[in-house]
Amino acid sequence: MGGDGLDERVFATVENVIDHGGDIWWLHLSRCRACGQHWMIAQEERIFDEHFLRRLTVDEATRISINAEWPIEFLSYERVLKTGHALRIRPCIFLEQLPxxxxxxxxxxxxxxxxxxxxxxxxxxxxxxxxxxxxxxxxxxxxxxxxxxxxxxxxx
Ligand SMILES: [Zn+2]
Missing domain, CATH: 1.10.10 (Arc Repressor Mutant, subunit A)
Known part of the structure; x- marks a missing residue:
């Protein structure tokens, strides 16, 4: 998502339901208050500074809530970063050498x-x-x- 306020518009109705937690701090299950759609969200804040959203079926959302079974797309940080690169998002540029x-x-x-x-x-x-x-x-x-x-x- 870009810096044009899209984040704010999307997250005005999309609410966090469950955090994966543990080592996988970036992964969340969210739900749109307006239409009920569930989303799996990877909150990538180190390289791209973007949220990655994947639409979930009702079954997928239920498996996460009941069995803590998450779809694999964002389960490792490498997968999240590969998603960003596949979407051709530009990594942030740091002024320090060792941020x-x-x-x-x-x-x-x-x-x-x-x-x-x-x-x-x-x-x-x-x-x-x-x-x-x-x-x-x-x-x-x-x-x-x-x-x-x-x-x-x-x-x-
Ligand atoms: Zn909605």
Whole structure:
């Protein structure tokens, strides 16, 4: 969604029903108060700063509410980012070399899929490979544990 107030118009009637929670902090089940339509929403706020919405059938929404069974599209951060890239959304440009958003995202991508390559991480973050290497290195040094403490402190 763009910066033309569309977010506000959509979210005027779409309300959060269930958060996935845990490590998957970005994923929500929502429902439109006006028409009853359920949506699965990935709240991507690190790379694209966008909400991704997928329309759900009544069955899918019920499986989420009753069995905590979520459709797979947004279940990993890599899948969410791949969605953004597939839609050709431009990644945010950061002025710093090692922004926390990118450090955390690189760590999450590695945690989700330990054999992910630096090249793939660079592609997902929208940065050159050399910068992705520095981001990964900073995440595994003492600075990384500082970020993790920060992140923990923020409840993320
Ligand atoms: Zn509606």
């Amino acid at each position: 926390a958003s990118l450090v955390w995202t690189a760590q999450d991508l590695r945690r989700e899929r330990p054999d992910i390559s630096v090249e793939e991480i660079a592609l997902m973050l929208g940065v050159p490979e050399a910068q992705a290497k520095r981001i990964l290195a900073s995440g595994s040094s003492g600075q990384g544990s500082w970020w993790q403490r920060m992140r923990h402190g923020l409840g993320l």
